[in-house]
Amino acid sequence: MKRSTNSTVTFSVTVTVIFFLLSPVTSLGSGSTHAVVYGSDTVCALISGQSTQRILCYDTRRSTNVTLNPGVSFSSIAAGDNFLCGIRSGGYSLLCWDNIGSYSPNRKRIYQSDTVLLENLSVGDKQICATVNGTNSLKCWRGSDQSKPPNERFQSISSGVGFSCGVSIRNNQILCWGTDPVKSNQIQTGFGNTTMVTISAGESHACGLNTTGNLICIGNNDSGQLNVPSDQPNHYSSLSLGSNFTCAMRISNSSVVCWGGGAERFNNVTDSISFESISSGPGLICGLISSNLSIMCWNPSNFSRILLPFPEVLPGPCVESSSLCSCGIYPQSDKLCSGSGSICKSCLIQFPASPPSQLPLPPPSSPSASSPPSKALTRGLLAFAIVGSVGAFAGICSVVYCLWTGVCLGKKKVHNSVQPTITRGGSNSRSNSSNSRSLTIRRQGSRMLSMRRQRSGTSSMKHADKAEEFSFSELASATGNFSLENKIGSGSFGVVYRGKLNDGREVAIKRGEVNAKMKKFQEKETAFDSEIAFLSRLHHKHLVRLVGYCEEREEKLLVYDYMKNGALYDHLHDKKNVEKHSSLINSWKMRIKIALDAARGIEYLHNYAVPPIIHRDIKSSNILLDSNWVARVSDFGLSLMGPEFGKDHNPYQRPTKAAGTVGYIDPEYYSLNVLTDKSDVYGLGVVLLELLTGKRAIFKNNGDVEEEEGSAPVHLVDYSVPAISADELGTILDPRVGSPELGEGDAVELVAYTAMHCVNAEGRNRPTMTDIVGNLERALDLCGDSHGSISSGICSIVSD
Structure with a gap:
């Protein structure tokens, strides 16, 4: 600058003298x-x-x-x-x-x-x-x-x-x-x-x-x-x-x-x-x-x-919204800001006006004296005035055109959204659990002004310059010809394999199914295009990065950064994984940190992607962990772009049918087919409950024992919310993690009440992603220097 x-x-x-003051x-x-x-x-x-x-x-x-x-x-x-x-x-x-x-x-x-x-x-x-x-x-x-x-x-x-x-x-x-x-x-x-x-x-x-x-x-x-x-x-x-x-x-x-x-x-x-x-x-x-x-x-x-x-x-x-930057963005x-905000350029500071003959421009010998402006300055000021007049005339013409055509009167509005305050036991609580204990989700009205977004189509982004194009033979060689021993999972449109490229990079390669029926083929085609369209232009620490793609005949493959520590789902629900990594995953601080990472990724999609994006399939198996245990949101095969302002009362789209995963799908979206950013909030709320309880989104329960067979399926929301509302959180916490330590109790409670409001039946009563990030930041802060340390290489000091 x-x-x-x-x-x-x-x-x-x-004459008005103006100086740039770009630093505090x-x-x-x-x-x-x-x-x-x-x-x-x-x-x-x-x-x-x-x-x-x-x-x-x-x-x-x-x-x-x-x-x-x-x-x-x-x-x-x-x-x-x-x-x-x-x-x-x-x-x-x-x-x-x-x-x-x-x-x-x-x-x-x-x-x-x-x-x-x-x-x-x-x-x-x-x-x-x-x-x-x-x-x-x-x-x-x-x-x-x-x-x-x-x-x-x-x-x-x-x-x-x-x-x-x-x-x-x-x-x-x-x-x-x-x-x-x-x-x-x-x-x-x-x-x-x-x-x-x-x-x-x-x-x-x-x-x-x-x-x-x-x-x-x-x-x-x-x-x-x-x-x-x-x-x-x-x-x-x-x-x-x-x-x-x-x-x-x-x-x-x-x-x-x-x-x-x-x-x-x-x-x-x-x-x-x-x-x-x-x-x-x-x-x-x-x-x-x-x-x-x-x-x-x-x-x-x-x-x-x-x-x-x-x-x-x-x-x-870093400010929450670029709309707060009245003089541009750094x-x-x-x-x-790692996708979590924008840095504003400092504005011009305008000094009070004074007559031209008395404009203070002191000579070197006297800093406080005054002298008239030079001829060069006068010419510069006149030129600036002429240019300003032309700009003002153009601006007036734009306003007239705007009013004449009615563009200004359309749907392009800026909403100042004041988020709900959630309280324990208060009569003004907007949740179904009015007797719940206290939790405040900060009002974001002053911090989260709606941002102007320019709509763009997916077709122009399908083969973005930042995504490499690979040959099928390269990827087949990288995965041992897609051997079973390299298979690590499946995604929205195919099977995922671990691979190593010729230059030594470790990657995850998702291969679409071939020879499928026409309907399924079209769905896979859409998922493939969606992944490229979204991930090729999204760059955030908490989103899985797309390395490249391959299209050869019927073969469609996507190449991602390899996430060494796999999916959150496996660490929570695969007993071998949980036992193997118990020192890390089995700490409340680490679980809250993972939740915060994922929330920041989703917040970026909702508030900072242009146009905004709704994921539609937030679940623990789509939250991956890299080698440093940083959580990243993955799998954009079902994602949709939003309108210019995807707020509570402006649905993103009305697709032909609801999409998502049973247990995580927003009931309001499923029943009414109305999709908003609050649908992702619901899915994240279920993930928070998974982190708290250690149970699957849908599980079979026999008393206090979770079973695979022999019992009626139970939805995690139905299991958890009554206990949280009744102040009985301790009865549902994952016993593998142990009782919260000093400071962790408040943090776990804050996460629980945040989760409870995320899974509210009505989307309008759910918090925004910015609210959730704020609460999880506070929860992580409350954990202090508990045994679940998340820092490495540098001494971390947190004390009360």
């Missing part, structure tokens, strides 16, 4: 995707390209990595004196870890609310503050709550040592508060009545951009940290302040320049590097490099620098 400066002329003879203003403890912890030289960051935007910390002294809450997603983090805080994705929770420099940080939940969500985070040496999403009101903790300004709303906040400051929305002036009134009063008085846009705090000084785009610094200047380079007015965006230095990012090329405390010695290095953002501790500066999203840190006091051994770091928070957002 490159920064630039644009200007525009309005017809009322005023970052100080000792302002919220960002990376942070430096005071005193320990530990750097923490939000890691990209994974199913959760987890926090990874690196201790530069001991050269060790520590992961905090590995199964939880965060939107921003900020550091204080030996502690770190992070806002959970969605803003409903604030977690902090004390003793961050030790091997066992102590986690504390500082804030939790399903309705009042947090956004801008600010952490000082001790104090913690954040603004509320939507109202911009202020909340503070750990000592600074009593001194915060009452009834003020802030557009920017930042914290230093003993003080915090913010830009008031009421008058754009700086207000400061904190445990050190001398510092806070000095800095607030120094800014005076100057109208500001941003603020960034250091140990004992603060800097910010005023409403004309100039950089102003106030406070202690013992090391020259207030001496803004005189040749760089109106050229800065993001800021980062330390104990005795100030750093800023240039708008022109995203490079970093620092001054004060010897930090200038690195300017010859940082002048040639583009950064996404910068953060600082008292003596350490870190920048996120644009070219590879790695973190480079440098120390002004000892003239050392280091590239941290992190994977790619998020350049910004490149490769889908990859960086």
Whole structure:
């Protein structure tokens, strides 16, 4: 992302100066995707390209990595004196870890609310503050709550040592508060009545951009940290302040320049590097490099620098819906967020208008002086105005055409969906079990705005460029001529074999049946086309990847990544498999983790695929486990594309007959032939019940003993839901896993109540996939550091 400066002329003879501010203003403890912890030289960051935007910390002294809450997603983090805080994705929770420099940080939940969500985070040496999403009101903790300004709303906040400051929305002036009134009063008085846009705090000084785009610094200047380079007015965006230095990012090329405390010695290095953002501790500066999203840190006091051994770091928070990105989406957002959201480009910040003759463009000798715009600038502004006028005329014509043809009045609507709240024992519960114990599924209205989707047909995607084409002889050779010993299962249109390609890749090859009757042949043909159409364009960590295909005469084969650990169904219901892998599958934490993986894959299909996709055959045998026990949804032979907005009351399609698997098929879909995304929710609910009870979707039951023969078949929903509603969950839990440990009890209960509402008879009363993902994330978080560890290679720290 490159920064630039644009200007525009309005017809009322005023000029509005606009700057790109593509990165958050970052100080000792302002919220960002990376942070430096005071005193320990530990750097923490939000890691990209994974199913959760987890926090990874690196201790530069001991050269060790520590992961905090590995199964939880965060939107921003900020550091204080030996502690770190992070806002959970969605803003409903604030977690902090004390003793961050030790091997066992102590986690504390500082804030939790399903309705009042947090956004801008600010952490000082001790104090913690954040603004509320939507109202911009202020909340503070750990000592600074009593001194915060009452009834003020802030557009920017930042914290230093003993003080915090913010830009008031009421008058754009700086207000400061904190445990050190001398510092806070000095800095607030120094800014005076100057109208500001941003603020960034250091140990004992603060800097910010005023409403004309100039950089102003106030406070202690013992090391020259207030001496803004005189040749760089109106050229800065993001800021980062330390104990005795100030750093800023240039708008022109995203490079970093620092001054004060010897930090200038690195300017010859940082002048040639583009950064996404910068953060600082008292003596350490870190920048996120644009070219590879790695973190480079440098120390002004000892003239050392280091590239941290992190994977790619998020350049910004992953938001649930791309419709929230009013200024566009960051490149490769889908990859960086692993299909679980989008990263928004930062918007232009518009400074207040002023007459052209008084437009502040100060000369180098006086950062606060004013001079008229140059002739070149005037010509540029005039050209920009002409282009804008043409664009406005085109826009008016589009609106007229839209109204004339009636296109605007059709079915293409954007729905703001507020999801149901599920409660225990409440009269407002929309489930059939009004006496169930409490469970809240977060309202997603503010986070899950409906996304615009463009319909596209399957035919154009059948032979997508990303799917390799294999010859039949290649695949026959890879499977030992489709030998029985390589047979590993069956799918929606054929038998699946394990194979090894000539280049050494292990794959799973699905071969369609040949010489079938015409009707069956047509069904297999449709399934084959569906798999290619969907999987060739879907790329997500929790969806099985299509490697390629083969079409030769009547032979139709599909090639997938090989899933070493097979299907979830086998691990739950094949006694040999369960006993063999009991150390992994027989833990509540692992089962919840698998459920969360699958839910994220389905959520991607419903909310982020364009157009949306309904799977139609969610079941435990279609949830596969790779070599790292990551769960992936498979088998898209029955899948259908949805309309532009596949919400509760907009059925995806009305196929000629209901399709799916007995035990998992949505009863509403089966009886009424109305298919919505809630049909997949029902199937996942049955899978959740399988994970809880260890029983098949349809089983024969004789008392407490599950039998293959001799008894009437029982549906798992009919068996489980009454027990969950009656607070008798313990009577149906899988005995092979054992009783939940401390913390796991609440997690298992949360999963049970989520499952119960997923299998509600009416689709409108079922939660959305986003609701389910949120609940399973919380359930996994509740498991803490129980024996069912799901991390490998990096120390995982989760404690209450």
